[in-house]
Amino acid sequence: xxxxxRGLRKQFGSVPAxxxxxxxxxxxxxxxxxxxxxxxxxxxxxxxxxxETPSGGDIYIDGKRVNDLSxxxxxxGFVFQHYALFKHLTVFxxxxxxxxxxxxxxxxxxxxxxxxxxxxxxxxxxxxxxHQLSGGQRQRVAIARxxxxxxxxxxxxxxxxxxxxxxxxxxxxxxxxxxxxLNVTSLFVTHDQEEAMEVSGRIIVFSKxxxxxxxSPAEVYEEPATEFVARFIGAMNILEGTVMNGTVKIGSLExxxxxxxxxxxxxxxxxxxxxxxxxxxxxxxxxxxxxxxxFLGVAYRLEIETAEGLILRSxxxxxxxxxxRFEVGRPVSFAVTQFRFLPQEGMSFPSSTPPQLLxxxxxxx
Amino acid sequence: MIRRLLISSxxxxxxxxxxxxxxxxxxxxxxxGIAAFWSEVTKPEALHGFLLTIEITAIVLVxxxxxxxxxALVLVRQHFIGRTILSGVIDLPFxxxxxxxxxxxxxxxxxxxxxxxxxxxxxxxxxxAMPAMVLATLFATFPFVVRELTPLLQTIGTxxxxxxxxxxxxxxxxxxxxxxxxxxWGFVYGATxxxxxxxxxxxxxLVVSGNILLVTQTATLHxxxxxxxxxxxxxxxxxxxxxxxxxxxxxLLELTKAKAAATVA
Amino acid sequence: xxxxxxLQLALRSAAVGYVALLILFPLVAIAHQSFxxxxxxxxxxxxxxxxxxxxxxxxxxxxxxxxxxxxxGTLSAIVLVRYEFPGRWFLNALVDLPFAIPTLVTGLMIAAxxxxxxxxxxxxQQGGVSVLYDKPGIVLAxxxxxxxxxxxSLQPVLMELERDQEEAAFSLGASPWTTFWxxxxxxxxxxxxxxxxxxxxxALGEFGSIVIVAGNIPMKTQVASVYVYGEIESYNPQGATxxxxxxxxxxxxxxxxxxxxxxxxxxxxxxxxxxxxQPLSMIRPSEIG
Numbered sequence: 001x002x003x004x005x006r007g008l009r010k011q012f013g014s015v016p017a018x019x020x021x022x023x024x025x026x027x028x029x030x031x032x033x034x035x036x037x038x039x040x041x042x043x044x045x046x047x048x049x050x051x052e053t054p055s056g057g058d059i060y061i062d063g064k065r066v067n068d069l070s071x072x073x074x075x076x077g078f079v080f081q082h083y084a085l086f087k088h089l090t091v092f093x094x095x096x097x098x099x100x101x102x103x104x105x106x107x108x109x110x111x112x113x114x115x116x117x118x119x120x121x122x123x124x125x126x127x128x129x130x131h132q133l134s135g136g137q138r139q140r141v142a143i144a145r146x147x148x149x150x151x152x153x154x155x156x157x158x159x160x161x162x163x164x165x166x167x168x169x170x171x172x173x174x175x176x177x178x179x180x181x182l183n184v185t186s187l188f189v190t191h192d193q194e195e196a197m198e199v200s201g202r203i204i205v206f207s208k209x210x211x212x213x214x215x216s217p218a219e220v221y222e223e224p225a226t227e228f229v230a231r232f233i234g235a236m237n238i239l240e241g242t243v244m245n246g247t248v249k250i251g252s253l254e255x256x257x258x259x260x261x262x263x264x265x266x267x268x269x270x271x272x273x274x275x276x277x278x279x280x281x282x283x284x285x286x287x288x289x290x291x292x293x294x295f296l297g298v299a300y301r302l303e304i305e306t307a308e309g310l311i312l313r314s315x316x317x318x319x320x321x322x323x324x325r326f327e328v329g330r331p332v333s334f335a336v337t338q339f340r341f342l343p344q345e346g347m348s349f350p351s352s353t354p355p356q357l358l359x360x361x362x363x364x365x
Numbered sequence: 366m367i368r369r370l371l372i373s374s375x376x377x378x379x380x381x382x383x384x385x386x387x388x389x390x391x392x393x394x395x396x397x398g399i400a401a402f403w404s405e406v407t408k409p410e411a412l413h414g415f416l417l418t419i420e421i422t423a424i425v426l427v428x429x430x431x432x433x434x435x436x437a438l439v440l441v442r443q444h445f446i447g448r449t450i451l452s453g454v455i456d457l458p459f460x461x462x463x464x465x466x467x468x469x470x471x472x473x474x475x476x477x478x479x480x481x482x483x484x485x486x487x488x489x490x491x492x493x494a495m496p497a498m499v500l501a502t503l504f505a506t507f508p509f510v511v512r513e514l515t516p517l518l519q520t521i522g523t524x525x526x527x528x529x530x531x532x533x534x535x536x537x538x539x540x541x542x543x544x545x546x547x548x549x550w551g552f553v554y555g556a557t558x559x560x561x562x563x564x565x566x567x568x569x570x571l572v573v574s575g576n577i578l579l580v581t582q583t584a585t586l587h588x589x590x591x592x593x594x595x596x597x598x599x600x601x602x603x604x605x606x607x608x609x610x611x612x613x614x615x616x617l618l619e620l621t622k623a624k625a626a627a628t629v630a
Numbered sequence: 631x632x633x634x635x636x637l638q639l640a641l642r643s644a645a646v647g648y649v650a651l652l653i654l655f656p657l658v659a660i661a662h663q664s665f666x667x668x669x670x671x672x673x674x675x676x677x678x679x680x681x682x683x684x685x686x687x688x689x690x691x692x693x694x695x696x697x698x699x700x701x702x703g704t705l706s707a708i709v710l711v712r713y714e715f716p717g718r719w720f721l722n723a724l725v726d727l728p729f730a731i732p733t734l735v736t737g738l739m740i741a742a743x744x745x746x747x748x749x750x751x752x753x754x755q756q757g758g759v760s761v762l763y764d765k766p767g768i769v770l771a772x773x774x775x776x777x778x779x780x781x782x783s784l785q786p787v788l789m790e791l792e793r794d795q796e797e798a799a800f801s802l803g804a805s806p807w808t809t810f811w812x813x814x815x816x817x818x819x820x821x822x823x824x825x826x827x828x829x830x831x832x833a834l835g836e837f838g839s840i841v842i843v844a845g846n847i848p849m850k851t852q853v854a855s856v857y858v859y860g861e862i863e864s865y866n867p868q869g870a871t872x873x874x875x876x877x878x879x880x881x882x883x884x885x886x887x888x889x890x891x892x893x894x895x896x897x898x899x900x901x902x903x904x905x906x907x908q909p910l911s912m913i914r915p916s917e918i919g
Contacts, residue, residue, distance in 0.1 A: 051527055071530045078531040084524035088546040097542075098532030142528075149532065368713060375709045375721070378702050382774060383724055385750075386739035393742050436645040443642055451646065454653055459828070460881040462835025462855045465874040468862055469656030472663050472871075504652055536637065558729065565732030568837035568855065572862055585734045585838070592738070592842065601742070604735045611730040618730070619723045 002027040002185045003048065003153060008057035010043050017043045019209040021057070028183045030176075032200030034193055036232070040209040041189045042157055048187065049155050050074045062152060077146030077184075079156040083138045085130040091117075091141050092126045098149040116144040119178070135163040136171060147184070156188035160195065172199055193233050197221065205229050227342045230269045237312050238269045238342070248341075251308035252286060255339060270339035275314035277302055277334045279324045284333040288312070290326055302326070304334060390608065394601040405591075405602035413579050414587035414603070421495070421583065422563040425502045429559050430552065433510025438544075440511070441518040455508050463568025466504050470497055470573050493575035498583070501569035506562045510555035517551040550625035557621065561614045564607065657878075664875040667868065675872035683849045684857035685876060691765065691853065692833035695772040699829045703780025704822065710781070711788040725778050736774050737842025744770065744843075763845045768853060771839035776829040783825030787818050820892035827888040831881045 003025035010018040018040040025031050033041040046052045048059055050071030059066050066074055086094050095116055099109045117123050120140040130138055139159060146154065159175070160168045176199055179186055190196050196203050197217040205212040205220060205228070213225040224230035230238065241248040241255070243264045248255040255268050281287055291311070292303040300321045302314045314334065326332070395402055405411060440452055458466070474481045474491040484491050491497050529543045567585040574581035582590065584607060591599035664672055675681060710722055728736070744761035745751045754761060761767040791814065799809040837855040844851040846860065854877050861870035 049531060051531070071527075072533045072535060076531060078528065080524050080528060082524060084528040086525055086529075086543060086546075088549070097529070097534075101533040101538060145528075146531065371705065371709050372713060372715050375702075375706045376717075378706065379721055379724060382770075382777060383727060386736075386743045386774070387727075389743040389748070390735075390739040432644065432648045435641050436649065439642050439645040443638060445642065447646075451649060454649055456885070457653055457657070460831040460835065460885060462837055462858075462874075462877060464837050464855045464859050464862075465660070465835065465878065466656070468858060468867075468870055468874055469660045471862070472659040472867070473656050478659075500652070504656070507649075507652055536634065561730040565730075565735070565838075567732060567734045568859070572859065585732050588734050588738070589841075600738060604732075604738045607732055607735055608739075611727070611732070611735075615723065615726055615730045618726055 002029070002062065003187070004058075004060040005044070005048065006058045006060075008044065008047060008059065009055045010040075010047060010052060011055045016209055018047070018054075021206075021209075021211045023204060023211065023214055025185060025187065028185055030179045030186045030199065030201045031188075032196035032203045033187060033189045033206060034191070034196040034203050034232075035206030035212075036191055038208070039206040041191075041204075041206045043209075044206070045155050045157055045187060045189050048153075049076050049078050051078070075149070075151050075153075077149070077151035077154045079139075079142050079146050079154070079159050081158040081161050083130070083142040083162075085138055085141055085145075087130050090127050090129055091122060091133070094130070094141055095145045095148050097145060102149055112148055116148055119181075120144045136167045139163065139171060143178075147182070152185065154184045154186040156186065158189055158191070160190075168195075175199060197233075205232060207232070223340070224269070224342065227267055227269075230267075230340075230342050235272050235313060235315075236269050237272065237275065238267050239310065240265065240267055242266070251306055251310055253306075253336065255341075257341065260341070267342040268339055269342045270336050272301065272313040272315035274338040275304075275312055275334055275336055277304060277314045277316070277326075277332050279326055279330070279332055281331050281333045284335040286334050286336075288332055288334055290328055290330055290332050293326060293328060304332060387608065390601060390605060394598075394605040397598050401598055402602045402605075405596075405599040406606055408599075410579060410582065410587055410590075411584075411599070411603055414582055414584040415606075417582065418564055418584040421498055421502050422560055424499050425506055425563050426556060426559055428503060429506055429510050430556060433507070433555065434514060434548075434552075437511050437514035437518055441515055442523075455511055458504050458506075458508055461504075463501075463505060463566065463570075464572055467501050467569035467572030470500055470504075470569070492573060493577065493581060495581075497573040498570050498581060501573045502563050502566045505566050505569060506559045509558040509562065510552070513551040513555035513558070514548055517548055521547050550621055553621045554618065554625070557614055557618050561611065564610060660871060660874060660878070663867065664871040671868070672872050672875070675869050676876050678869070680848050680852070681857060681869065681873050684852050684854045685873065687765070687768070687852070688834060688854040688877070689880075691768045691772060692830050694769050695776060695833045696826055696830045698769070698773060699776055699780050700822070700826050703777070703825060703829075704784060707781045707784035707788060711785055725781050728775050728777050733775060733836065733838030734842065737771060737839035740767070740770055740774065740839065741843050762843065763847060763851055765844075765851065767843040768840055768851060771843045772833040772836050775836055775839060776832045779829045779832065780822070780825030783821045783828065784818065787821030791817050823888060823892055827884055831884055834877055834881060 005024075006022050008018055008021040009016070021040070021044060033045060035041045043052060047054050048061075050066065050069060054067060061074065061076075086097065089097070092113055095113045096109050099112060104112070117126055120143065122137065122140055122144065125133060125137060130141070133141065139162075143156075143159070160171050163171065172195060175188075188199070197220075200217060202214060202216055203220050204214045207228045213220055213229045215223070215225075220229060221233050224233060224236075227238065230236045239250045239253075241250040243257050243260050243262050243266060245262065246256065246258055246260075248257050248266055248268060250268065257266070260266070276284060277290075278284055286306070288304040288306045290302060291305050294301040294303070296315075299315055299317045302316070303311060304314060305311050312334070436451075436455065440448065440455075461469075471492060472478070474484065474497060476482070476485070481491065484496075489496065491500075525543050525547065526539050529539045534542065565585065566583075567589070570583055571586060571589065574583070574586065576582055576586050576590065578590070584603060588600050588603050588607075591597075591603065667675075676685065706721075706725075710718065710725075741762055742748070743750060744754065744767070746755060746760075746762060751761065754766075759766050761770060795813050795817070796809055799813045800806075804812065835855060836853075837859070840853050841856055841859075844853070844856075846852055846856050848857075848860075852860070854873055858870045858874050861867070861873070
């Protein structure tokens, strides 16, 4: 186990920023810490780095307990959101900084820095100063600088937060390739769930200082363990209902709940992709009115309203959409083909609640 | 056009208030010829005055740089009760008349006071000697370095320092290799203002030094002495010299601003 | 972590100690001195004809200076920020001059050019205005040394003032006049007030230049600082103390008032902490406009 965190807690004054967080990171893994602002993800990262001291709990790196080890001695690489480059030093000097501190031989320093400049495609700007670089270049310098002393762990705090969308995309892909090549255990913090899913091998979702779920991007997306995760990752239709006679009835929708006792209050969640819509009011069993059509480039999103006033989202790709001729304001029929039961926020079900299939009505005309 | 009118008014204001007095002095000082000017500027009393001013300025500069930096760091980076009071107090010298400042030192170190007798028994003369003059000048120049560094420290933030720590630098290395270099221009600017003010200090030093010829007479005190003795040529000559130094300082100030703005981007 | 804490405390003590020794102790000394005689004595001392005349003269002159400085300073600041013209760099650099020139030298310069020996001086005298050894001289000297304050306080504020706000006002139908009073002025007010109040306080304490230009004529051209000097030289600390403390109190009140007036709601830290964009000094001419 490369990094292990047990019962980690951090208070700032009376504010609990991190509560009882525990997880393990494997050697060579690329792990994403995901959550909204204030969820504690950055604090966890800084605690692992040693830039903050925990109020409780333990941190282990390479099997050694590092709580009392200063940040200088933990041999980690840290990449800051706003780069934190040394403005008075050139690119070369920035990257060489950690090596000079560790008293490397000048020849070795030059060699190592050259390696990294090449790796990061920064050869051309070796002698420039930070204020002469673009955002993307500055970030690469920040990463090169942190990698130079060969840290055992790489920690990145919203590394692509301060650049524009296109550059972000390029940097993301580049980070993945870099990680594949170097295989350094890396943790990075982001509030962008798409980014987390695209880049990470596993994701940890945080909310209000607590760990909501750990899993692969697919697990976290398809099998959200809590309502928070379901809402945070991807879009989700969520309805509330109570179990009666083994079913949850919401409006005219019926969701079978075979193993759950009566009177339990539940959330029912289903992804827009699993809401099938047709302009033919008899195709599916449920009916609604089409309220809005959104064009998303790769797909279409439809907003429909049931007779009881429930607003549901559906998503279909362009090919599917073109088979129909939807008109806003006209009646449509729909069906929910897959759903999950979600625990109330703050509670959790056994994580393997299988997706349920709903009786979708006649599927063929 | 309103624009023309406004710009001309401002030029006129500056010309009347600033430019003409300076020009006049520059020219007028040579009324009795260059030889007279030169002899006034090089006579023993004048030279001693210059030397003394330089000495005091140097001491004050070093002390202010060291303690000013410490104070700025403490003010920005530490949070403690009384922080607001501390920062308020730092601004005070700007609002105290130099004469009053000098007077306060006399009250503090006079022959009948605790501190006065204490130093007296040690054989150290505070008033009417160097120590008091240094203290008086310190009082007047203290805020400069602090006030230049505080906003700078705030803007820079702690990121770069944390980055240095993650790369293995200990506190001293962080301070020397990261914090200080980033504060460079604040130092230069604060130092320049300190020097300018120290050279020009008059009121406080007048009160506190006793104006003893060739012993505690700084350049400004020498000018005053000459003026009081109706030696206008002498007074003007030394004044012009100091004026020239002021201009040099001003140029340095402007150059610093230019350099600083370029790299802070 | 404890060594870090120790270091922190050491630095803090050094800073506090230095400030206490340098600034607080002297203040305490003079406060102590002035009130050992009791409040009655204090009032007596400042009510003597000479003392009160010095105080009134100083306050008057400082006030007049402040008004003139406010007007022309604002004008200058606006012109320097908003307009581009040949020589702008020069004028802007000139503003810093009073900071760099010894006040005594200032006095000599003003006495030289406005004195009775020059064309300007005689012309003014014929107009009934005598500068040397008279009240106008005091104002002139004060004006010279306080000149940068308003300008330098206003410039950063004017520069930060985004045209957007003004344009938004225009788009909503406000005339330039209305916009000026309802949008520009409120944004700029803290800077203006700071400049004005600092001018007043600085003018109150000015000594070097006034001593030369206006001399030391009791009841006529003797300002408070010169009066205090006179009292010290005559071994009359009592008189010196009371007037000094009076001036200090006024300065203190003015500064506190300034702090209150310019504090945005919810802020608890003084000026520099709020204006962390750029130190007051870092105003480069080419950055303007």
